Structures are given as structure tokens and as C-alpha cells.
Amino acid sequence: MSGVRESFTAEVAVIGGGPAGLVSAIALAAAGVETLLIAPPRADDHRTTALLAGSVTALTTLGVWDVCRAHVAPLKAIRIVDDTRRLLRAPEVTFTAAEIGLDAFGYNVENRHLMAALYARAAEVNLSRIAAAASAVTSDRAGVAITLAEGATARVRLAVGADGQRSLCRAAAGIGAHRRSYPQTALTLNLAHARPHQDISTEFHTESGPFTLVPLPDRRSSLVCVLDPARAAEFSAATDAELSGEIERRAHSLLGKMSVEDGRGMFPLAVETADGFAHGRIALVGEAAHMVPPIGAQGLNLGLRDAATLAELVADTRRQNVDVGSPSLLARYDARRRADVMSRAVAIDLLNRGLLTDFIPAHGVRGLSLYLLDRIGPLRRAVMREGVAPASQPRLMRGEMI
Numbered sequence: 001m002s003g004v005r006e007s008f009t010a011e012v013a014v015i016g017g018g019p020a021g022l023v024s025a026i027a028l029a030a031a032g033v034e035t036l037l038i039a040p041p042r043a044d045d046h047r048t049t050a051l052l053a054g055s056v057t058a059l060t061t062l063g064v065w066d067v068c069r070a071h072v073a074p075l076k077a078i079r080i081v082d083d084t085r086r087l088l089r090a091p092e093v094t095f096t097a098a099e100i101g102l103d104a105f106g107y108n109v110e111n112r113h114l115m116a117a118l119y120a121r122a123a124e125v126n127l128s129r130i131a132a133a134a135s136a137v138t139s140d141r142a143g144v145a146i147t148l149a150e151g152a153t154a155r156v157r158l159a160v161g162a163d164g165q166r167s168l169c170r171a172a173a174g175i176g177a178h179r180r181s182y183p184q185t186a187l188t189l190n191l192a193h194a195r196p197h198q199d200i201s202t203e204f205h206t207e208s209g210p211f212t213l214v215p216l217p218d219r220r221s222s223l224v225c226v227l228d229p230a231r232a233a234e235f236s237a238a239t240d241a242e243l244s245g246e247i248e249r250r251a252h253s254l255l256g257k258m259s260v261e262d263g264r265g266m267f268p269l270a271v272e273t274a275d276g277f278a279h280g281r282i283a284l285v286g287e288a289a290h291m292v293p294p295i296g297a298q299g300l301n302l303g304l305r306d307a308a309t310l311a312e313l314v315a316d317t318r319r320q321n322v323d324v325g326s327p328s329l330l331a332r333y334d335a336r337r338r339a340d341v342m343s344r345a346v347a348i349d350l351l352n353r354g355l356l357t358d359f360i361p362a363h364g365v366r367g368l369s370l371y372l373l374d375r376i377g378p379l380r381r382a383v384m385r386e387g388v389a390p391a392s393q394p395r396l397m398r399g400e401m402i
């Protein structure tokens with residue numbers, strides 16, 4: 001923060017310095033938009049993110065990926081194992097990226113490396129950063145006024161709300177949200193193991209939710225283990241040796257002896273979608289607009305599609321000398337993001353609830369779906385392509401600068 005009671009102006013302010021906010025700010029600045037990034041320092045995050053092919057292309061186009069590359073592991077195959085003890089169990093299914101002509105579905109990267117690469121790129125592009133939180137956001141017909149810590153203010157034409165769950169920007173825009181909380185907590189950690197993962201991510205479906213091992217470089221993987229909250233608390237309090245043994249048991253020793261690393265995380269699971277993605281000169285990206293449980297690596301991949309779509313619309317609008325906070329731009333953004341976000345949120349919600357329920361027909365439907373995916377090649381390939389990338393992608397995700 002460069003001073004007290006200062007007054008900043010810019011065309012666009014991005015509020016929130018998580019990955020969705022940083023990608024928005026870098027994309028806007030790279031397109032020549034005068035951009036202010038309002039981003040307080042963040043706490044350590046030991047999670048990893050599986051970035052799918054379109055996200056990797058966008059980060060490559062924005063000059064971020066080269067810095068990440070040394071720290072990523074490819075996801076060449078995804079194996080789904082029904083590890084429930086139910087009457088109707090699904091067959092094991094393996095999806096391989098080569099089947100749809102890709103080297104990898106995407107790459108897994110530790111969030112600390114991704115964030116470091118994003119901040120390094122943000123420092124290179126023409127971007128002003130204020131390392132403080134916004135305390136109030138109000139919009140009127142001409143622009144958006146943002147109050148910052150210590151009484152400083154900023155005035156912009158468009159505010160990008162990238163301020164995560166419980167978004168101040170979403171409330172300021174008067175946009176409501178629908179939330180469903182699950183009786184589940186995700187325990188996250190990284191671990192080393194004796195056997196190679198062979199670039200395969202394995203998702204065990206259990207009665208309490210998925211237990212997913214995702215490759216990291218060398219003989220390391222990240223784990224997202226979804227449990228009921230009491231069990232997650234027990235796991236979190238276990239010693240390293242106890243937890244390593246329990247995880248190896250749950251993984252059926254697939255990767256041999258395991259050894260957990262420091263940095264366990266606990267995340268209560270919920271699905272939440274905003275009732276709209278933009279209103280009153282405020283556009284929402286990332287978890288400010290939608291939050292989904294960590295199944296199928298969709299959360300941030302959706303958030304990066306928000307960021308890329310919004311930056312593209314702003315850059316195009318600006319070239320036509322039209323106000324970048326205009327209602328027509330916001331309406332186009334809302335229309336372009338709605339189907340992608342809603343369809344994935346509904347699918348993930350159904351999948352997760354299908355695991356939790358004791359309703360036998362639901363197990364039958366899940367088992368049959370996986371059986372059909374295993375047996376019918378064209379169906380499996382269509383599902384894989386749609387999982388990695390929707391039919392229409394923003395330009396950055398196609399490798400084109402905006």
C-alpha cells in the first residue's frame with residue numbers, strides 16, 4: 001500500500017488475489033487494460049490443483065506456465081474404482097488422455113508453485129497492486145467506488161469480484177446465491193510413496209465420498225480424502241505414522257508404503273452458485289460466482305474460464321470504445337458463463353449425492369453409467385472431451401491472445 005487516504009483510478013479493478021483474480025488481472029493488463037489489483041496477502045495453501053488442458057493453454061498464452069513447468073506432473077490417465085461395500089458396485093474404469101489425442105488431460109501443480117508463478121507474471125505486466133482488502137464496494141451509473149483499508153479509495157468503471165466464498169463484491173452487486181452444504185469434509189495433504197504413480201490419478205469412490213490420489217513430480221502425490229466431519233477431525237489429529245498407514249490401507253497399497261508430508265488442510269464441502277454472474281458494473285469470477293466439491297477437478301478450471309471470458313469481452317468492448325462496465329457487456333458475460341457453470345455444478349452435485357445415498361437404485365444408475373462408459377468408446381471419448389473442455393472455449397484457452 002503506497003500511502004494513507006490515497007485515491008486510485010483505473011479502468012478495471014480486480015478484487016481478490018487468488019488464482020482466479022490473478023489470472024483475470026494478468027489477462028486484462030496483457031490486453032492493455034488499465035488494471036488495479038486489490039489483493040491482501042494470502043495464508044499458506046498446501047493444496048494442489050489439477051489444471052485441465054484448456055487452463056494450461058491459457059496460462060501458457062499468458063506467459064505463466066513456463067515458471068510452473070518444473071513443478072507439474074502430467075495426468076495421462078484417470079482411474080475410477082468403486083470402493084464401496086454396496087450390493088450394486090460399478091466396474092473399474094480408466095480414462096486415458098491418448099484416447100482423445102492428448103498427451104495428458106492436464107497437469108497437477110502445488111498451489112504454492114502456481115501462485116508464485118502468477119505473482120511473478122503479475123509483477124512483469126503493467127499492473128498496479130494494492131496489498132490490502134476492500135472494505136466497501138458501491139456502484140452507480142458511472143462507475144464503482146471501492147474503499148480500502150486506512151481510508152484509501154479507488155474509482156473504476158468495472159470491478160471484477162474475485163474475492164472467493166462470502167464475496168463482498170457479490171453482496172455489493174445485490175446478487176444472491178444458492179448453497180447446499182454436505183455432511184462431508186475434505187482432508188488434503190501431500191505424500192511420498194514407494195511405487196511410481198505412472199502419471200495415473202486414482203479416484204476411489206467410498207461411502208463417505210471420493211478418496212483421490214493425484215500425481216505430483218517424482219514419487220509424490222496429493223490426496224483429497226472426503227470424510228464425514230468427525231472422522232476428518234480424527235484423521236487430522238493422527239500422528240504422521242498413523243495417518244500414513246491409514247492412507248496406505250485405504251489406497252489398497254496401490255502406491256506402496258506412504259509417508260505424509262507437513263501441511264494438512266480441512267475443507268467443509270458445499271456446492272454454491274451465484275444467481276447471476278454480473279450486475280451493476282460488478283462481474284464475478286471464480287469462487288465468488290461458484291463453488292463445487294473437489295470431484296473431477298472442475299473448480300478452478302471453471303474459474304479460469306470465467307477470467308479468460310471476461311478479459312476477452314472487456315478487451316473487445318474497449319476496442320469498440322464502449323464503456324467496459326456497460327450493462328450489455330455484463331449481460332454477455334452472464335450468458336456466456338451460465339450454462340458451463342450450472343451444468344457442471346449440477347453434475348458434480350448429483351455424483352456426490354449418488355455416493356452418499358443409501359438408495360439402491362441410485363447405486364444402480366451410477367454403476368450402469370460407469371459400465372456404459374467403460375464399454376462404449378464414442379460415449380467415453382465424448383465424456384472425456386466435455387470433462388476437459390466445453391464445446392466453446394474463450395480465446396486464451398485456444399492459445400490466442402485477446
Ligand SMILES: Cc1cc2nc3c(=O)[nH]c(=O)nc-3n(C[C@H](O)[C@H](O)[C@H](O)COP(=O)(O)OP(=O)(O)OC[C@H]3O[C@@H](n4cnc5c(N)ncnc54)[C@H](O)[C@@H]3O)c2cc1C
Pocket residue numbers: 015016017018019020021038039040041042047048049050051132133134135162163164165168186188224267285286287288294297298299300301302303
Ligand atoms: C480440497 C480442494 C481441492 C481442489 N482441487 C481442485 C483441482 O484439482 N482443480 C480445480 O480446478 N479446482 C480445485 N479446487 C477448487 C479451487 O481450489 C478453487 O476453485 C480456487 O482456489 C478458487 O480460487 P479463487 O481465486 O476464486 O478464490 P480464492 O482462492 O478463495 O481467493 C479469493 C481471494 O480473495 C481475497 N479476498 C476476500 N475478500 C476480499 C476483499 N474484501 N478484498 C480483497 N480481497 C479479498 C482472499 O484473501 C483470497 O486471497 C479444489 C478445492 C478444494 C477445497
